[in-house]
Every structure is written in C-alpha cells, then in structure tokens.
Amino acid sequence: MTFEQLIPAPARADGPHTEGFFLDSSTALRAGPGTESTERWLRSTLGGALGLPLAPGEGPAVSPGIDLSIDDSLAPEAYRLTVDESGVRILGGAAPGVFWGAQTLRQLIGPEAFRRAPLRVGARYAVPGCLIEDAPRFRWRGMMLDVARHFMPKDGVLRYLDLLAAHKLNVFHFHLTDDQGWRIEIKRYPKLTEDGSWRPRSKWGHRASELWNDTPHGGYYTQDDIREIVAYAHERHIAVVPEIDIPGHSQAAIAAYPELGNTDVVDTSSLGVWDTWGVNPNVLAPTENTLRFYEGVFEEVLELFPSTFIHVGGDECPKGQWKESATAQARIKELGVGDEDGLQSWFIRHFDTWLTARGRRLIGWDEILEGGLAEGATVSSWRGYGGGIAAARAGHDVVMCPEQQVYLDHRQHGGPDEPAPIGFVRTLEDVYRFEPLPPELSEDERRHVLGTQANVWTEVMEYQARVDYQVFPRLAAFAEVAWSSVPESAERDFADFERRMTGHYARLDALGVDYRPPGGPLPWQRRPGVLGRPIDGTPPNV
16 A cells, blocks of 8 residues: 555555566666765665665676666656556655655655564565656755754754654754754863753743752754764755854853843843743843854855755744843944844844855745845744735745644644643644745745745653654645645645555654554653643634
8 A cells, every 4th residue: 555655645646556576685786976875875775664674786788687777857745656567666856855745655665664673584675667757846845953942962853864764854953052052162261061061950831830850951063063964965955054043042152241231220230041931131242242242153154064944933023122221222322223023133143144155055044034034035924924924025035834834743632641732723624734935925026935834842751752743744745735736735646645644654664763553642652731822723724
C-alpha cells in the first residue's frame, strides 16, 4: 500500500504497475554529475536501513539499478521518478529535485527504509512500478525551532533536520537567542555563553503556574557544532536561517553584558537570565555601543551561516524603558524618528542596511512593520495574515506563519488530557486546511509570498519527546500544504489524507517519533497538574 500512502501527495502519480523492481545486494547506484549529495544519502541512510551496499555503477545503465541524473528542463526542485523492471530512475531539475525524488523512493519501499539498521539479512525490497512527477508549490517550506526556552542538544537538531527532509521541508529557522538563553558561541563575546546560556531554574508550565523546575537549565552550540549543523542541513538541501533576536527578547544578552540594557532606567547588573515566560520589559538600549556589539555578533553569524536570510526577531519589544530613558528620548530627538516605534524601526533599518551591504537579506517578525518597514526587509507574518498582507502590498516578501493556524505549541485537542494545553485547538485537520495565500492578495501581490512555515515555541516542551508530541503528526499535514498543489481549504480531502497517514504513522514509528496518537495522548505523554493557557473557540482570522 506504500504507493497510495505518499505524504506529501505528489502532483502526478501513475501506478502501481505490475512491473516493479526489487532492491537487493546486487543493486547498483549510478549517480550523474550534480547528484552526489543524493548518492551519499542513499548509500548511507537508505543502504544502512536496508543492509544494501548500493555499490557504485560505472557508465551508462547496463544492468538494473538506481540511476540519478539532472534534467535542467525541470524546475530546480522538481523531479521525475520512474520504477519498472529495469530499475529506478530519478531525474531532478537540479540537485534538490533529485534529493526530493529520493525521499519519495524511500516512502515507496516502506517503513523498513526509515530504520537505522536492517531488520532482515539478505532481504529483497519491492518497489512498486510507477511514474511520479512532482514539484513544490512554495519555495520556502519551513519549520522554526525555539532552542532558547528549552535547549535541544546538537544530536536532536540533526535528527530534526532528517525529519524535515523526510517531509520535503527545506528551511530550518533556528531561534538561537531569547530572554531565557543565548545558544550560539560568539568568540569575541564569551560571556554570552559563559553567563547567558544558563538559568538557575525554569517555570513549570504556563507563566501563571506556581510551579518551578529548580534544575538549572541551559546549553549552547559551539561554532563547530553550528558548522556541523549547517553542513548536515546543506547535504539535505535545507537552508538554516539563524535568528538573533533584537531589540527585545534580549535579557540573556543583557545579563551577560549589562551595558547593553537601559542602564539609566534599571540596574541591569542585577539581571540574570530570565527564568519564566512571556514578554520581557528589559530590552536593548538604542546606543552606538549596542549597534557595534551586535554588528560583531552578526559578523560571526555570517561566517557560520551561508543563508541569504538572517532573522533579527524584532517582535514583542515593549517600549516602557525607552519612554523612561533619557538616553532613548535623546536618541529619538537626535534621529528625528518621532517616537519609540520610530526608534525600533531605526534599529531594524540599521541592520537591514548592514546586512544588505554584505549580500544578505534581513527577515523579521511582523512587528518590524511598526514605525515603517526597512527597505529590503522580508516579513515573517505571525500575528495573523494582516502583517503579511500589508507587507506584500507594499512590495515586500513574506513568509506566512500565522499563530492561529500553524503554531505547533498550540494544543491539538480540547480534552482534559492534553499536556500543558496552550492556545487554540489546532487539530491535524485544522493544519491540513491551513491556506498560506490569503484571498485578499492580487496575483502580483501573491508573488511576494515566498512560502510558509510552522513555528515551534518550547516554553512547555522541556525535552525531545515533548517537542515530538507537539510537532507530529501535524507537521506531516503542514508539509503537504507547503509542497502539494492542494485544492481550496474547504475542498481538501482530509479523509484521504487520514487514510494515507495510517502508512505514515508506521514510518514515524520506525523513526522513533513520539507523536500524538490519533486516539489521544498515551499515559506518559500527559502532564496532570501542569498549568497551560487554553483559549476556547475558533481562532480569529486576522
């Protein structure tokens, strides 16, 4: 049944035909120019799972095997997969297309292909005969992972990159800094990780909870860790977009370097890394010293991340300290920016210009619209569709990620057993019916919507299994929305998607994913007594 259970659904699939192909120890793998990354992946991951050497084949195909090649008449991420008695052929418009074709091949083989070692020695594996032609709907198909609230060790990040690749997602938005922790080594500012990466305790559940976890929490990625993560993602045709949050969500940085804060309003030397959740009043001071400091941070970030896009946050920056700060008020007057919103806009514009001069593009949460949007900025539209609509109409690129639809920290069911329930109920079907393109946009304006991403904020996800539970199976539904040419929301065949998910759950089981079962959380997945913040009713369409 593997042919009928592909996720995301391909654009065209003919089959299954009776003339399929068997993979065995004699199967050769022939890789044409430009397909080397897929060759390595097939040999190490698929070959490792099935116990097959997939030995290199020489020259043109003279015996049955797997053949990889580039066909530049296809779009770069498009592929054509053909399986018949003569073997498996994957054509891609460029290297990414070949790789996505290999992900489909893995699904066709079955759940055994998703394990790390073979279950059967000397086995043959049937691949159904078929012709599949496929290409993505959006070029930005992403997931954001917050590792600041709760740190995910490097091996967990690498695992998530594999999970993204298996679902044909190609952007990993890496939320590396926040009030609760600084997670990336910056060599010129060592206290960012010496002091800023650890907090003495953590709020247990929602911020209104009276419970605390008194175990110190923290961790960070060395620069070599980051290089490894970026290289691992690159092999899987995933772009890693780093986020360094400014000018709000910065208490961890201020705790390490108190001069970054508004010292004329608050004793910043008394601040530690924040141990609870929510919107923090302690924001960066709008000084030249702060600008130079973060230019130094971004210089090292640019050396580590080749991504065109660099995320600067820009969200939830309370203006209270700036209103009270004589330094900030003098800055507003000096710059002629009018008010505190103008001051934040100046802050973001500075780094937009700075990044543009270095061949990169600034992206930020939709609050960067306030006070005027920087000329080259791209917007992550999170508070709803509204920010993205405004940005697209003004000629700016947009990534749609409205919290009411695709924040995967929101609860999956309205029942009492959901662990630390946060936000609106967003079921598997709700995510499957999410539409990234708002009807208000014209055809020209829609071209500014680069794509979409699901966001994973980890305040109540203390460890990997909790992340898995919140992310899956909904990420599979999101992946289909981002990749496939799905009908209008109300016309989508969720019953068919549910049917295909029966096969996909077996793949997730083989991968060791602690997803939420369709029947509800298992006993050890529940969190009795841990306070959440459920919101009743249908989320607003804003």
